[in-house]
Amino acid sequence: MNRFVDLAKNPLLISSVAILALLIIGELVSPGFARGDQVVRLLTVSAILGIAAAGQNLVILGGREGIDLSIGAVISLGAVIAGNVMNGSDAAIPLAFAAACFAGFLIGVVNGLGVTYLRIPPLVMTLGMMGVIQGGLVVLSRGVPSGNAAPALLAFVSRSAFLGVPGILFVWAAIIVLMAFVLKRTRFGWSIYAIGSNENAAILTGLPARRIRVLLYGLAGLFGGFTGVCVIGYTGNSFISVGDQYVLPSVIAVVIGGTSLAGGAGSYTGTALGAIALILLQSVLTTLNLEFWGRQVIFGGTLLLLMLLYGRQARLRV
Amino acid sequence: MIGLAKLGGRTWVVTAAALTVLLVVNALLQPNFLEPSVIQSNLTTFLPLVLVAIGQTYVILGGDIDLSVGAIVALVNVVTVSVIAALGGDGMAVVIGLAAGMGVGAGCGLVNGLIIAGLRFQPIVTTFATSIVFSGLALWVLPQAGLPVPEPYWRTYAGTIAGVPTVYAIYLLAFLIAAFLAARPFMTRLKAVGGLRAAAFQTGLDLGRLRVLAFMLSGLFGAFASLCLTGETASGDPLMGQTLAMSAISAVVLGGTALAGGVGGALGSVLGAWVIGMIGSVIFFAGLPFEYQTLVQGLIILAALAGGVLVTRR
Structure with missing residues (x-):
């Protein structure tokens, strides 16, 4: 009996069931939703969120109320840097990745120093950093979008590289394997x-x-910068708030993937499934043809329902 | 020396010092800064953040956090404006509208509190999810910005009540509520809940009730802030107040309340909120381009936080 309860509380299983259920609902509501190319498109969007959530996952696993709210601003920064470095030239793509990841890494290290040596709570440290980066971006860009993606980067994110699957999904698969290996075997x-x-x-x-x-x-900053380059590959050009929409969803993906916000327990495989479930949910709600407010209410309500299943804290009564 | 060390043991002292510096700088930059009308207009601008920060203090003291208060501000605004419009916009309609707004705020706080304390959800993700729901509901009530409030509403807000500027009366009321709560056993118990939850539970405190109350206070102060913002903008806006929750958390921490819970108080949060407000006005009057505002504000907040931490360090 207990084994069944344990199984039913396994986050990997819950996310997988949620993903399957959402695919079935989507297919019922709008036939063709679960078609191969549609699924690939949804997975591509999930990959961008999933890579951002990898960094979030690491700082949350590290405990001490670890969280990175600056990740959205770092993504925007990465996209802006990459856009300006590439400016449409394929040859500059490696340099774009390197520059965006390096900038993200440096910002992350500053966050880390503030959190550890100055003992600023991670939530406020990264919130303050978010303001600093956003402000810096406004100053640097004067609010005007600049830079654009190279053709090969656009293809990497949205065109088939092998058997209809774009390159970014292979990269994400590699990241999933690498994260599992590093977390569990090193x-x-x-x-x-x-x-x-x-x-x-x-x-x-x-x-x-x-x-x-x-x-x-x-x-976390490095993953943020990397995500920024992928985002500009998806949108084509960069604007300075492009990463904002990833901040809290990256935390939600980690939580519904079964990683405890208290730290010390969880896996990136769960987070990846959580990211897919989150994107699927949004996509199903879009196909439901509801008004925007209705989608919002159902989205928030479903998140609460998912948390009811396993995102709960320990009971105090023993 | 001992006196200094004692003073230095509190983060809010750094914030108070920062506030003093900002006041001096502002007074130098703006010749008319100390004129009563300018003081009043500045305090009016800072009022919504002050109120939200006071409410957030209780939630943070109890060891939780409320990211949904910005969405609550929007929902209260559209409900109040719609109720007033639906009832014809006379004096009675305004009173019922205000009451409805406060009710919505308290109700949202109750929902947050019941889900988090009752079902043992994690506060960060839960209040993020409820904020999505509250924003959705706000868009349902009023899909687009508009729907003006009747003239007496904003005239009273910008004017006086019994000879006292309304804004000062609201500050006074907020301080009285905060002082009243600070003197109640509720505050001590809430700090116990936030400081060491397991120990608080074992001494027999009703944790659930205290945490729900804290969330309701946050919702109520959010509603309070929303009604003030409505007095300023004089219309409905379903997207109002989006940055308030995050700014309020910064204000609370600047005010010396520990994010881990258990230590701090509402007065410090008021200072923190004023500091955040004053930074904006210094940047504006120093003639810095508007683009620099977010950057400098972020840097000063981080510097103040780091300074506060270095001072409290032993």
Whole structure:
């Protein structure tokens, strides 16, 4: 009996069931919703959210109320940098990725230093950083969109690379495998869980908890910058608020993927499924042909329902 | 020296110092800064953030967080404006509209509190989800900005009540409510809940009731802020107040309330909200291009936070 309860509470299973159910509902409402090319298109959108959520996942796993609200601004920054570096030239794509990831990494490290050495709560530190980056972008761009994506980058995100699947999905698959490997099979991965679940114990065993946490925020920034380049590959050109829409959905994807906001427990595989479920839900609601407010209410309500299944905190009564 | 160390032990002292500096800078930049009418107009601009920050303080003291208060502000605004319009816009309609707005605010807070404390949901994601729902409802009530409020509403807000400028009367009322709550056992209990939840539970405190009350206070102060914003804009706007929740959290933290819960108070949050408001006005009057506002504001907030942390460090 208990095994059934455990199984029913497995986040991976819940997300998978939710994804399947949403696909069936979508197909019933609008035939063709679950067709191959449609699914690929939805997965591409999920990939962008999923890659952003990878960084979010790392800082949340690291504990101490870890969260990165600056991720949206970092995505915008990455998109703007990439757009200006490329300016339509294929040859500059590698440089665009490098520059965006490097800028994101630096910002993440500053976040990490503020959180660890200055002991500023992550929520406010990254919120303040969000303001600084957004302000910086406004100053630099004077509010005018600038730069555009190279043709090969657009193709990478939206055209088939192999068997109808665009390149970004292969990259995302590689990231999923890599994250699973690093988190579950490497010393670094285990030390993330260690500092996330009990930092003092981790320090006593000799782990450099602060340095690891700084690195986690740095990686979150790096993933943010990478996402920014993918976003400009999806939209074609960059505007300075393009990343804002990813901030809280990236946290939600992590949570419905079964990672505890308290840190120390969860997996990126769950987060990836959570990102897919989230995008599918939005897409199903769009096909329902409801008014905007109705979609919003159902979207919020469904998120609450999903959390009811497993995003709950421990009971105090023992 | 000991006195200084004692003072330095509190983050809000840094915020108060920052506020003083901002006041001096503003007074130098604006020759008429200290004229009563200018003071009143500045305090009017800061009032909504002050109110939201006071409400947010209680939620944060209890160890939770409320990201939905911006959406509550919008929902209260459209409900109040629509109720007043539907009832014909006379004096009685305005009173019923105000009451309906406060009711909506308290109701939204109640929903947040019941879901988070009752069902043990995580506050960040829950209030994000409820904020989507509240914004959706606001768009349902009033799909587009518009629907003016009757003239007496905004005239009273910009005018006086019994010889006192209305805005000052609202500040006074808010301070009285905050002082009253600070003197009640409720405050001590709430801090216990936020400080060490398991211990608070074991001493027999009714955690659920306290946390729900804190969320209702946040909703009520959000409604209060919304009614003031409505007095300023004099119309309905389903997208009103979107940045208020985040600014209020910054204000609360600047005011020395620990985000982890258990330490702090509403007075500090008022100072924090004023600092955030004053930064905007310094940038404006220093003649910096508008583009720099967000950047400088973000930098100053981070600097103040880092300063506060360095001061409290032992």
